[in-house]
Amino acid sequence: MEMIRRQKIYEIVANKIKEKIKNGELKPGDKLETVEQMAKSYGVGRSAIREALTTLRGMGLIEMKQGEGTFVKEYDYSHFIPSKDSLLLLDKKELRDLFEVRKILETSTAFIAAQNRNKDDLTLIKNALDKMTTAVDNEEQVERADVEFHLAIAEATHNSFLIELMHHISDALFSTMRESRRFWQSSEKLTLQRLYLEHESIYHAIVDQNSELAKEIMQSHLEKVKGGLHSMEKDEQ
Incomplete structure (x- = not known):
C-alpha cells in the first residue's frame, strides 16, 4: 500500500x-x-x-x-527556456524539438481558451483570422497574422504562465510557420485557403466553448506542420 x-x-x-x-x-x-x-x-x-x-x-x-x-x-521564466535571440538561431532539428513543445503547449492552450474566453478574446482571435485573408498576397503579413492568431488564443486562457511562454517563443514560432509554409507551397500540400479554414474551425470551436473539439482541431493542424518540417529535413539530407 x-x-x-x-x-x-x-x-x-x-x-x-x-x-x-x-x-x-x-x-x-x-x-x-x-x-x-x-x-x-x-x-x-x-x-x-x-x-x-x-x-x-x-x-x-x-x-x-x-x-x-x-x-x-x-x-522570471528565463531560467527555464532559451532567450529570444537564441531561439532565432535554432537549426532544423532544434526547430522540430521546439515544435514538439509547441504542440503540447498549444493543444492545451486551445482547450483552456475554449473554457475561459470572453467577448474581447473572441474579437482579438477573429481580428487575427481576418488579417490572414486580407494579407493573402503578402507572405510575411500572413505569417504574422498566423502568429497573432495563436497568441490571441493564449491570451484567451487568462493563464499568465501560458501567455508568457507563448509570447516568449513567438519569434521561433514565426520561423517554424515560415519554413513549413514554404514546403507546403512548393509541394502543393496545403493552400492558404485550407490553412484559413483550419484556423477558422479552431476559432468556431472556441466560440462554442467546445474544449475537446478545439484541442482536437489544433492537434490535427499542428500535425500537418510537423509533417512539413519533417519532410523539409529529409529533402535537405
Whole structure:
C-alpha cells in the first residue's frame, strides 16, 4: 500500500503564500508581513515561517532585502527556456524539438481558451483570422497574422504562465510557420485557403466553448506542420 506523505507545516504555509502570488492577491513588489505577523496570521511558529520564506526564495518567488523586509518578485521564466535571440538561431532539428513543445503547449492552450474566453478574446482571435485573408498576397503579413492568431488564443486562457511562454517563443514560432509554409507551397500540400479554414474551425470551436473539439482541431493542424518540417529535413539530407 502506497504511503501518503504528510506535508510539513512550513510546506503548507509556503503553498498558501505561493497560491496568493499565483492568483494575484500578492503582486510583484508587494511587501510581505513580518515573520511575527505571519506567525500570528497562520497560527504557526516563527521557525515554520522562516522555513517557508526560505523555500519561496529558493523558488525565485520572493526576495529578502536587508533592513527593508521581504518582497514578492517578478517571476522570471528565463531560467527555464532559451532567450529570444537564441531561439532565432535554432537549426532544423532544434526547430522540430521546439515544435514538439509547441504542440503540447498549444493543444492545451486551445482547450483552456475554449473554457475561459470572453467577448474581447473572441474579437482579438477573429481580428487575427481576418488579417490572414486580407494579407493573402503578402507572405510575411500572413505569417504574422498566423502568429497573432495563436497568441490571441493564449491570451484567451487568462493563464499568465501560458501567455508568457507563448509570447516568449513567438519569434521561433514565426520561423517554424515560415519554413513549413514554404514546403507546403512548393509541394502543393496545403493552400492558404485550407490553412484559413483550419484556423477558422479552431476559432468556431472556441466560440462554442467546445474544449475537446478545439484541442482536437489544433492537434490535427499542428500535425500537418510537423509533417512539413519533417519532410523539409529529409529533402535537405
